[in-house]
Amino acid sequence: MTAMTPPLGGSLDSLPPAFSVAEVGALARQHWGLEGDLVPLTSERDQNHHLRGPGGQFVVKIANLAEGHAVQRMQNGALRHIEARDPALPVPRVIATLDGRDDVVLADGHLVRVLSWLEGVPLHAAAQSPAQSGALARMLARLTRALEGFDDPAAGHVLQWDIKNAAQLLVLLDDIADETARGLCTDVLGRFGRNVAPRLGDMRWQVVHSDLNPHNVLVDPAAPDHVAGILDFGDMVRTPLVCDLAVAAAYRIDRDDPIGSLAGFAAAYHAVNPLTVLEREVYFDLVAARMVTTISIASWRAARYPENAPYILRNFPSARAGLQAIAALNPADVAAALRHACPVKE
Structure with a gap:
């Protein structure tokens, strides 16, 4: 295999997080007050779950540690910017935590976000x-x-x-x-x-x-x-x-x-x-x-x-x-x- 010379970006050269469904559910409940069934979603770099419950449908996202918090927060800022500029665009919305934050950083450094779920094929x-x-x-x-x-x-x-x-x-x-x-x-x-x-x-x-x-x-x-x-x-x-x-x-x-x-x-x-x-x-x-x-x-x-x-x-x-x-x-x-x-x- 070829030696790796150019930076693919740290998250492309690392495995996604590996939290259990129970752990993801506990995070959604503790920080967002969300309950429901969780189904893992495929992802190249992060760990994502579809949450369906009484409060609606959401995506719980746990970011790859190698990517860094700044990139995730940049994405949140962009989604909020889009919502303000063109509210009719069908893109995910950032769901704030119970105390009004856009994300939660765990003790081990993983950053967790919740976005709205979009319907479609x-x-x-x-x-x-x-x-x-x-x-x-x-x-x-x-x-x-x-x-x-x-x-x-x-x-x-x-x-x-x-x-x-x-x-x-x-x-x-x-x-x-x-x-x-x-x-x-x-x-x-x-x-x-x-x-x-x-x-x-x-x-x-x-x-x-x-x-x-x-x-x-x-x-x-x-x-x-x-x-x-x-x-x-x-x-x-x-x-x-x-x-x-x-x-x-x-x-x-x-x-x-x-x-x-x-x-x-x-x-x-x-x-x-x-x-x-x-x-x-x-x-x-x-x-x-x-x-x-x-x-x-x-x-x-x-x-x-x-x-x-x-x-x-x-x-x-x-x-x-x-x-x-x-x-x-x-x-x-x-x-x-x-x-x-x-x-x-x-």
Whole structure:
């Protein structure tokens, strides 16, 4: 296995907390006055439980010790900022403790939070459609706009999932067992180094969600084109704004129409939160870089933590297929489609 040179972020290089259901229930009862049945939820870095009881439904979250309290509190602040800026956005609400705090720090250092529960079907389990992609892009644009003006010192934390750090993935590529996928990833990172990295400082930066994958989106089961919820703000970070769009677009590639799906997703976002010329120019390479990020980090972590491999590798197949689809595209054709889909006054 490749030696670990770049920082993946301490929480990516450590196991999640392991509290018992009884311990989680006692914490919810003592600090939030909440009673009910608890069901464990999957998570990459933290330990989460769905609590259902007389007081409603909630998510009890115990943070990975390696991440630090500042990052968790930054997420709380962002959720409260969103609630104030766009109350209709379907995102979790921070539930205060009995004494009015947003979190509880245990004697061993673990930080515990409670968020509201959102109803819906996970996007990865729902029927897909172009209309759904457009709705998702517009919802993301609203979320990005709702986060305007929010900042926090912890938003600058290092997280390798953040696409701006894609160049650091080179040392992880040897852990990709699939030779074809490894070659595609090498090519993409070369383009990133030439076309994107030197221009990062010229882009618009802000705090963004940064992880709108199909497991973090809920849709209405009766109307799957309607986005019912956006979950998991655990990868929130300050980065070029267009990275947020690229993350979401990487999971919406139609392999039968990769250019059309890329351009259509960008166009729906652009209609709500217009892109700049530079953002439009780097969008394609950032989408590809996100796929490389998924493939390389998942490969490294799955080998290191085989007991959690099914969860870690859940997005690997779609990322590999998407990367193969866009690798065959002519970048000039993509650029032309994006200029048409996202007109910008130059």
